[in-house]
Every structure is written in C-alpha cells, then in structure tokens.
Amino acid sequence: MKAIVQDAYGSTETLRLRDVERPRTGDQEVLVAVRAAAVDPGVLIFMVGRPYLVRLAAGLRRPRVPVRGRDLAGVVTEVGARVTRFRPGDEVYGTSLRGSYAEFTATHQKRLAHKPANLSFAQAAAMPVSGMTALRAVRDSGQVRPGHRVLVIGASGGVGAHAVQIAKAYGASVTGVCAPEKTEFVRSLGADDVLDYTRAEIDRDGPVHDVVIDTGGNRPLSLLRRALTPRGTLAMVGGDWTKGPLLGGYGRQIFGAPLLSTVLRQRLRAVSAVERTEDLDELSDLVGSGALIPPVDRSYPLTEAAAALRHFTDGRPAGKVVITVDPHDA
Template identity: 50%
Template sequence: MRAIARHRWGSPELLALDEVDPPAIGDDEVLVSVRAASVNPYDWHRTTGTPYLVRIGSGLVTPRATALGADLAGVVAATGRDVTAFRVGDEVFGMGDGAFAEQVAIRPDRLAPKPADLSFEEAAAVPLAGLTALQGLRDRGGIRPGQRVLINGAAGGVGTFAVQLAKAFGAEVTGVCGTGNVELVRGLGADHVIDYTRADFTRDGRTYDLILDVAGNRSNAARRRALTPGGTLVLVGGPKRNRWTGPLGSLLRMLVAALFSSRTMVGMLAKHSHADLLMLRDLLDSGQVRPVVERTYPLAETANALRHVAGGHTRGKVVITMA
C-alpha cells in the first residue's frame, strides 16, 4: 500500500510516498481502508520538527516514527477477534496515527460511525478541529446559553466548528475573519461578523463573556480589554515564529498575565474522547454542525496540502484523498 512517510525533519518536500506492507491488526483493533484524511497544523509541526520542543520524545535528530496524519474517514476492511463495535464494510471516521496512508490499524474507541449524509472528505475534516472547538468552548470556556461569545479566527478549521457549536450551545456568537470569509461565517450562523481588515474587536468597545482565540494575533492587554469582568479567554493558537517554543511562549505570557487579572485566561490542547466524537457525530446527523472543506489534494500531493495549511489562511479544512 502507499503511505506518506517522513524520514528526516524538514520541509514538506522531504516527505516520501512509500510502498509499505499493510499494517497488521491486533485482537482489539480494526483495519480501516482510508478514503480521506484531513490536514492539521499538528501535521506541519510533526513534519518540520518545529518548534523544536516537538522533537522531545520524537527524535532530536531524525524522527523515530515515520507515519503522518491523524484525522481519517474510511471503510472497515478487517476486525480483530475481540472487536464487536464494528463489522467489515462499516463506514467510519475518527483519529488514528498514520492517517496519510491507504490503510490504518486503529482501536475501535477512536472511531465513530460516519454520518450517512457526509462524504468521506467531509467526515475526515471533523475529528481534531471539531474536538478542539467543542472542548475549548465547553470544558475550558464553560460556555452557557445566552452568553456573548467571540470566535477569533472564525473561518479556519477550528473556527468554523466553533461558530456552529457556540450557536448550538445557545450563545450569541460573533465571528472574526477576513473580508473574503464574511459571508461564510455568517452562513454558519454567526449573529455578528467582524472583518478584521476594517475593525479591531479589541477596540470597538464591545465585550464578551467568552473569547475562543484561534488566531492568537492580539496582545494579552488587548484581549483582556474585550472581555467582560469575570469573562474567559481560551487560547487555542498563537504566533509560531519562535522555532524553539512556537506558540508556547505566547501561552506562558498569557498565563502570567492571568495571575493579575479578574478574567480567566487559559490555553488548551484537544484530547481524544470517544464520547465527544460521538457527540459530534450526533450534531452532524442533526444538521446543527457541518464541515467546511476548502479543497482536496491527492495523496501524492500531501506536501502541497501541508504548505497550504501552513499559510494560515485556510477556509475551513484541507483534505487529502487516496486518489
């Protein structure tokens, strides 16, 4: 089978499209024939080895593991003898290491049935971005009905899910995006949309009970100014210019600033949760949430897909197909 592999840290051009043996599955695993896999900033970091903190535990000089990719959608091709949750032929989506490949071995608790109304490309776009948005709003942000919620970076992978989820939680939602994405964000259900090229949400006098900051492009002082007293900021993304720490430096500065503020300011990384994946599946089935896929790339053009996502202006998600 074909699989994307990284044999050295560095630019996406160093990635290889290898011919490898299909993975063997354990008694508690399933074999999924991957139809689509989405690209996340996480994959860029695991390709380039930057920030250098990524290499701790992963190989300081060369990567210890060659596989790439996390989000996937496909069809169950085989099951281990202890697996009862899925059968051969079931359409599934979820998260598994090495998703940029034609087949992946994965535990059933990292999968959910694919919503029938979604294509494989749409389903593959959901897991990591959807879990990040859900857990950021609900678990770290404590979102409640009637709150004023702002999503900074509303047109990206996490942001498009966050706008829809915040509406599903009963919030009044404001999305911040560029000019070309205003109608997209409004169409996702945002009550208000701010074009960041024309207005600065930290200076217009409006305040919010909860800010989910995916873009991470404002100072701590500016973000505090946009929060109500007692409001909450959840920082998902941040500047990636520092090759040693990436967005970690911004997060640490924010946490220090939080010690001297009445506002709650926290960072987050999504964690896998089977219950949350099933919750997303139910929201997709009900039509309350829908994925936004900007474009697809064939497996052989994974390097181009990674460069596109690294540009920082993706409209929704970028997806790789096994064509």
C-alpha cells in the same frame, strides 16, 4: 500499501509517496481502509519538527512515525480480538497516531466513531481534530451557555469554523473574526456578526464578550482580555508555531496565562488536546441535528499531499483542506 512518508524533518520537499508495509492491529485496534484524511497545524508541526519541544514526542533526530496525517475517514477492514464497537465494513472517522496519509492505518477503537450517514468521507475526515478541539473550547474551556456573547478569532479556519457552529448550537451569539474575503463564508456558518481584522481590532466593541476563543495567531494577552467581560473566559487554541524555534507561539499558554489567572477574575485557559470517542459521538449528534456541517475548502488526491499542505499554509483556505485516497471522495 502506498503512503506519504517522511524520513527527515523539513518542508514538503521531504515528503515521498512510497510503498510501505501495511500496519498490524493490536487487540484493541482497528485497521481502516482510508478514504480521506485532512490537514491540520499539527501535521505541519510534526513535519518540520518545530517548535523543537515537539521532538520529545515525535523523535529527536527524525520522525518516529514516518507516515504523516492524523484525521481520517474510511472503512473498517480488520478488528483486534478485544474490539467491541466496530466490525469489518463499518464506515468510521476519527484519528490515528500511525499516520493517515496512506491507503490503510491502524488506530485504537477509542479514537474512532461511526461516520454520520449524511456526510461524505471528505467531510467526515475534516471533522475529528478541528471539531474535537472546537468542542472542548466551547463546552469545556469556555463553558458556553445560552445568551453568552462569544468571539471566535480565526473563524474561517478549521477549528474556528467548527467553533462558530458549535457555539451557535449551544445558544450563544457569535462574532467571527476573519479576513475581508472570508466574511461571507463566516456568515454562512451562522455567525451573528463578522469583524474584519484589517479594519478593526478585536476590542472594537469593548469588554462585552463572555467568551473569547482564539484559534491561532499571537495577539498579546492584554489585547485579548480587553475584549472580555470582567469575569469572562479566554480559551486559547494552539499558537503561531512559526514564532520562535523552542516554544513557537505557545508561550502565552505555558507561562503568561497560568500566572495571570492567579490574580485575575477573568479565566485564561489553554484548550487541551484530547481525542476520544465520546467527543466524536457528540459531534455526530450535532451533525445529525443539522447544527454542524464540516467545511471543506479543497480536496487533493493522495499523490498531491505536498500540494495540499502548501495550500493549507499559503492558500488561506476557508475551512479544511482534505486529502482523498479514493478519487470518488474528492
């Protein structure tokens, strides 16, 4: 099969389209013919091997898994002996630890769900990592309830665009923070208000938000807290991985937030990265109800995966960047 392979950490220049062996499936694994995959910050982090802490999981000197990509949508072609939820021919979406920028990938059945019938493969591939992260930020870390005021920082990005829609579905009033050229896009997601960060800072309205969801960047905790009510919750998703070689922009979650949380009434939480069928099923329900539409900014064919990653980094996409294996899914 053809796949986007990387033999050494580095920029997109290290990526190669090569023929590699098709993965074998374990007893609880499913082989999926990939129709589309998506780009997320984790792909870039594992591509460059920074911050350096990720190499403990990814491989100290070179990527342990050479094929890039996590999000996927496609068609089941084989199932392991103990797989009970899927059969060949099923259209599925989810994540893979074997790499999804390939014609085929194998993944555990607990990382997959049936693809919503009203989504294209490209739309479905845009949803797993960003959608599950946004769901955990809204539902678990933020504990958003009807009537809450929610501020989503980075509302035009992959996680942010999902978080705006999910928070609205949970009954919240949502303000999205984004660049001026993305304001109409964020409003189209259902945001009640949009804050242009080039004109005002996130504490523009004072301490009025019950939940602040920070999907990136590196704003200091003191500034983020000024936008929260006295008993509000800050849910932090990722960080600016380009800031510093060891921890990147994750120092707030690792050190600052846990220490401050011991003495504050405000809740400062790092959003955990868990990928499971139950969360995919809830996202599918939101899609089925019309409350959630995965936003796709642009699609690239598998042969142009490096260009897709560069656009994700430099092109300021509105929503997700998707890589399609079948040209009909572009």
